[in-house]
Amino acid sequence: SPAQLTRRVACPDGKNTATNAACCALFPVRDDIIKNLFHNQCAEEAHESFRLTFHDAVAFSPAAEAEGKFAGGGADGSIVLFDKIETNFHANQGTDEIVALQKPIIARHSISTADFVQFAGAVGLSLCPGAPQVQFLLGRKDATRPAPDGLVPEPFDSVDKILARLLDVGFQDFEVVWLLSAHTIAAADFVDPTIPRTPFDSTPEIFDTQFFIETQLKGTSFPGKGANQGEVLSPLRGEMRLQSDFLIARDNRTACEWQSFTNDQEKFQETFPDVFGRLAVLGVDNSTLIDCSEVLPVPPPLPRSAVPHFPAGKSIRDVEPACAETPFPTFPTDPGPATTIARVPNV
């Protein structure tokens, strides 16, 4: 196979080999992160590190740059390097905690902060069953100045605003849907600060398609006292629904793409690496980067029991279909009484 034809070098640690000697330095970083930051689980810290990749990278505006303004360096580590400034931006609420946990780890390795942010997020993703294998490229330069405020999407932004912002960094409407696959392993701490770690789907510990199914169900209640800025009614007790996810699931530019993921784990897994790979190098001169994807762990497969389903108590009658071209697929309903979704644990 092509892999066997690639010459590998022995790493100085005496344990690992790599296709490029520069990747050797990442093995101890990976092991440190998995053990001491994630405790080997797809839980809060892995989710937050994964989210941080987006908040660092998306703070970049080619449109503003074309007008001669500095508008962020993209995946340049600025959210960690200038954390006193950037973690105070409203859209970055809550990122201060994961930044504080990442800093001592960055300090004990020789890796750029910009690379660390993207690497830690990719490693976090790889701990989640069902996640696809993504790329990791090494060699980003660190930021010398903070990104300006206003570039990270907010859950109360209009669909027009979110799509325009992401188009500025190169993502088409349908690719915004691909990116939002990330919300299958996600929860909110600050949308309703009285109920931190309230998940966006019933399975925040696995990278499955439930997020796309559940966001299409009619909203019935709030997980907390409700109607916070950026929050809309959710269909399940203990589940948080962002207004932005609700609207993008129902907008005629994105609804059919959204629906197409509900019953297609294969498409879901194949599309995410493309958009995540591009996100991870926003603003970066990628001609000098080295492919170290081999250092990332291979994600565990989805458990066989994880098949697309309507949560207990829900059926096709609860769906608010929004794709005019294709009827919403139907799924078996989980047995039992309607359940309350547990909050994501801290590990």
Ligand code: HEM
């Ligand atoms: C496009 C518009 C997006 C909006 C408006 C948005 C908004 C949000 C909000 C409000 C939260 C909850 C934050 C909190 O209160 O703790 C959240 C969580 C999260 N977001 Fe997004 N997001 C977007 C796109 C993305 C993308 C592209 C990624 C890809 C990496 C992503 C990854 C995550 C993750 C992993 C979490 C969960 C963090 C945790 O569980 O601690 N989001 N998002």
Ligand SMILES: [Ca+2]
């Ligand atoms: Ca999930």
Ligand SMILES: [Mn+2]
């Ligand atoms: Mn969180």
